[in-house]
Amino acid sequence: MTAPVFRFAPSPNGELHLGHALSALTNQSMAASSGGRLLLRIEDIDVTRCSPEYETGIFRDLAWLGFGWEEPVRRQSEHFGDYEAALERLKKDELVYPAFMSRGDIRAVIVEHEAKGKSWPRDPDGAPLYPGTDKTLSQRERQRRIDAGVPFAWRLDTTAAVERLGHQLAWREWSSEAMTAAADIAAEPAQWGDVIIARKEIPTSYHLSVVVDDALQGISHVVRGKDLYFATSVQRLLQEALGLPAPSYFHHRLVPGPDGRKLSKSQRDTGLAALRDAGETPETIRAMLGL
Structure with missing residues (x-):
């Protein structure tokens, strides 16, 4: 039987925040528990807002979280x-x-x-x-x-x-x-x-x-937030x-900000880089997310 294939697909138009961490780690957990593969895709079709600096930040933040992925990474702009x-x-x-x-x-x-x-x-x-x-x-x-x-x-x-x-x-x-x-x-x-x-x-x-x-x-399982x-x-x-082909889907819970709204890059919600600089660890991030 073919192994399930999952993907985490962020856009490099801002810093990753806790909501992205939840999505990445949920994909990782589901891939591991099902014996599946885990891919990383960079969704950078909006070439006016996306930047190499944010993409570098994505790789850095995910590696710090302990999120592993297969190479090569697919970039939509290519x-x-x-x-x-x-x-x-x-x-x-x-x-x-x-x-x-x-x-x-x-x-x-x-x-x-x-x-x-x-x-x-x-x-x-x-x-x-x-x-x-x-x-x-x-x-x-x-x-x-x-x-x-x-x-x-x-x-x-x-x-x-x-x-x-x-x-x-x-x-x-x-x-x-x-x-x-x-x-x-x-x-x-x-x-x-x-x-x-x-x-x-x-x-x-x-x-x-x-x-x-x-x-x-060949994505078989699309795991992403309820906002989609x-x-x-x-x-x-x-x-x-x-x-x-049609994948199957799982839309996970969202991470609310202090005021109850969904976290957003555009609203400059606390990013993973800032949390790391403040002394948080991958373990405390997981605790914040209830994982």
Whole structure:
């Protein structure tokens, strides 16, 4: 029987914090208990925010925690060709379209809609769904705008992708780290609307690159925080549309900050490097996390 394959996939756009430590150590524990392999992937498609300094910090912090991984490490920025190939397949199957609406355009549509006393649908993260009014543009008009240099992003035609499937999507969710029981969870990609799949300046997105990477690396078990639970619906749709295998999932608890919110790089929550400098040890970090 093939050994399970797990992965920890941080982005080098800030310092690792306790939430990352929990995810890394949970992956490590589950891989060890199941006799599986453990990979490290650097998710650095956002080349404007990611930096070599933060990547070096990731390696340093993980080594200090006692987290071991297989070499070589996959860096997404070195594999844009893989994502472009997947995007081309979606284009060929007419499951994506160039979306030209700016943030201002989107806001204007929503304001006009809500002025009539109607609420605008929002995704699980609270962001308004894309209006999609340019989805019906002719191929000629689309090409005219692209040739004229009008900014655009490739968006998934979620309705078309779901209809093309013809069956209910689901994913396998483990109920605990012990992986003794699992349930099939119904995927609901429609709740996300037409998500961005690629941008002009970056030929991919988180959703597209993560499903391609998981398939190419043979990831069998995706272990990550509950903040990505609902995103699984979009990723399952992309896996089906691209003919990729579906891993099983375990979405672990989140680590709250002092004020109860989820830890965040952008909010400069206490990082592992700062905790180490303050005298904490890998053992006390584990104790803080209840491990």
